[in-house]
Amino acid sequence: MSVYKFGVFGFPVSHSLSPAMHTAAFSALGTDNCEYKAYAVEPDNLKEEVLKAQADGFCGLNLTIPLKEKIFETGLIIPDDFAQKAGAVNTLKFQGDKIYGYNTDAAGALAALEYEGCETSGKKILIIGAGGASKSISLLFGERGNELKIINRTDEKAARLAAEIIEKTGNRNISGGGFESAREDLKAADIIIQTTELGMGKYEGVSLFDELSISSSEIREIMNEKQTVFDIVYNPSETKFLEEAKTAGAKTINGMMMLVFQGALAFEIWMGKKPDEKVMKDAVLNALAGKE
Ligand code: ATR
Numbered sequence: 690m691s692v693y694k695f696g697v698f699g700f701p702v703s704h705s706l707s708p709a710m711h712t713a714a715f716s717a718l719g720t721d722n723c724e725y726k727a728y729a730v731e732p733d734n735l736k737e738e739v740l741k742a743q744a745d746g747f748c749g750l751n752l753t754i755p756l757k758e759k760i761f762e763t764g765l766i767i768p769d770d771f772a773q774k775a776g777a778v779n780t781l782k783f784q785g786d787k788i789y790g791y792n793t794d795a796a797g798a799l800a801a802l803e804y805e806g807c808e809t810s811g812k813k814i815l816i817i818g819a820g821g822a823s824k825s826i827s828l829l830f831g832e833r834g835n836e837l838k839i840i841n842r843t844d845e846k847a848a849r850l851a852a853e854i855i856e857k858t859g860n861r862n863i864s865g866g867g868f869e870s871a872r873e874d875l876k877a878a879d880i881i882i883q884t885t886e887l888g889m890g891k892y893e894g895v896s897l898f899d900e901l902s903i904s905s906s907e908i909r910e911i912m913n914e915k916q917t918v919f920d921i922v923y924n925p926s927e928t929k930f931l932e933e934a935k936t937a938g939a940k941t942i943n944g945m946m947m948l949v950f951q952g953a954l955a956f957e958i959w960m961g962k963k964p965d966e967k968v969m970k971d972a973v974l975n976a977l978a979g980k981e
Pocket residue numbers: 817818819820821822823841842843846884885886887892900
């Protein structure tokens with residue numbers, strides 16, 4: 690029986706929940722001839738490892754940190770329009786002698802908001818952070834015509850990203866700057882998307898409000914119950930930022946369904962059919978419980 694090979698390349702990659710999530714999705718389809726594994730690939734070996742995967746008959750790969758941008762340097766892939774504009778690829782599809790590149794991260798974020806009943810059309814969105822994750826999410830909402838404000842600790846990075854998205858989308862309702870206007874920006878937004886590392890890893894227990902010395906009583910003045918706050922972090926399941934926003938009355942969403950939907954969209958690109966997203970979600974929940 691031939692095996693259809695899939696996997697995720699990253700460095701480090703041992704923390705990845707993608708093998709659990711995709712293996713569950715393949716099983717739910719009734720296929721026992723698909724395998725999905727994590728491979729630690731250093732950035733300098735990316736070209737060689739992708740070529741090796743192609744020669745080994747791989748069908749598809751996900752790329753994670755720090756390879757999503759690096760893949761462009763290999764000259765191996767044909768990116769779709771969105772991935773090209775975002776400058777980041779998280780999904781590769783091997784077809785004949787071609788390798789196609791896609792970015793399902795931002796569409797995953799949008800799907801997660803919709804799944805939680807958050808209407809995004811015409812809404813004023815505040816994006817916190819100007820790194821890789823912010824870039825594709827900002828691009829997607831810029832393309833959709835939303836009014837966007839991007840704020841970042843390093844203000845010039847946010848200003849640069851805003852200018853880049855205006856240029857790529859023609860949407861002029863986008864601006865970027867530092868944290869000094871955060872109070873007003875938080876107050877004015879319908880939807881707030883937190884894309885930085887605050888709240889996870891070495892920053893677990895730290896929130897944007899701490900960084901800005903905003904007190905809990907002030908948080909309650911700034912935030913309101915009409916707002917939705919989406920933090921793309923999924924581990925911990927509730928960052929301090931989300932907890933504080935929830936206490937102030939906002940609707941909150943964590944990053945778990947974004948993880949599931951970006952995976953489900955990659956699965957669809959490879960398999961030509963939708964996976965069972967509930968099965969993928971349960972696999973993520975189980976894997977997270979096992980890691981605690
Ligand atoms: P990713 O691909 O996950 O977005 P990244 O490209 O390294 O990762 O970007 C990290 C983001 O988190 C940046 O917006 C970064 O802000 P700077 O551009 O000022 O570095 C933000 N970030 C990381 N640590 C932070 C902290 N302690 N306080 C505020 N922002 C932080």
